[in-house]
Amino acid sequence: QVQLVESGGGLVQAGGSLRLSCAVSGRTSSTFGMGWFRQAPGKEREFVASISWSGSYTYYADSAKGRFTISRDNAKKTVYLQMNSVKPEDTAVYYCGLRWGQTAGTRTALYDLWGQGTQVTVSS
Numbered sequence: 822q823v824q825l826v827e828s829g830g831g832l833v834q835a836g837g838s839l840r841l842s843c844a845v846s847g848r849t850s851s852t853f854g855m856g857w858f859r860q861a862p863g864k865e866r867e868f869v870a871s872i873s874w875s876g877s878y879t880y881y882a883d884s885a886k887g888r889f890t891i892s893r894d895n896a897k898k899t900v901y902l903q904m905n906s907v908k909p910e911d912t913a914v915y916y917c918g919l920r921w922g923q924t925a926g927t928r929t930a931l932y933d934l935w936g937q938g939t940q941v942t943v944s945s
Contacts, residue, residue: 823847823934825917830939837943838905843917843936845898854925855893855900856932859913859941866916870902871925880927884910907943914938 829841843855856871870881870891879891890903900917918932926932 823849823919825919825934825936827915827917827936827939830915830941832942832944833907835908835943835945837907838903839907839941841902841904841915841917841939841941843900843902845900845919849898851921852923854920854922855891856918856920856925856927857891857900857902857915858918858929859911859915860938861913864913866929868927868929869915871927872900873925874923878924880925882927904941907941909943909945912941912943914940 824846826844833839852874854873857869858866859869860866868882869885870889872879872891872893876893888906893900916938917936919934920932
């Protein structure tokens with residue numbers, strides 16, 4: 822059974838940095854794209870960043886462009902989200918998603934598996 826486990830969340834001051842990780846456990850016999858999403862209290866889950874299986878294609882929400890970087894290490898079956906210059910409005914539970922195949926996507930409905938989430942809190 823394939824599972825996703827996020828880590829790296831925590832409390833950080835505005836302007837600081839944080840790196841989230843998402844480890845894929847279990848047997849994965851197929852390729853998969855990955856995405857990061859976040860959900861703040863009272864709001865819907867929203868897209869943050871995605872990366873294709875090869876890592877050649879990345880896509881970012883406007884709110885993340887220039888501050889966040891998504892990357893992956895297929896040998897470790899791990900995807901990362903480097904968050905720099907964080908802002909209080911980045912406060913949310915961050916989820917990683919897995920989509921079987923070569924590509925990822927920006928819509929939650931495209932993803933086949935989800936992690937349990939990791940809390941990121943940015944203080945002002």
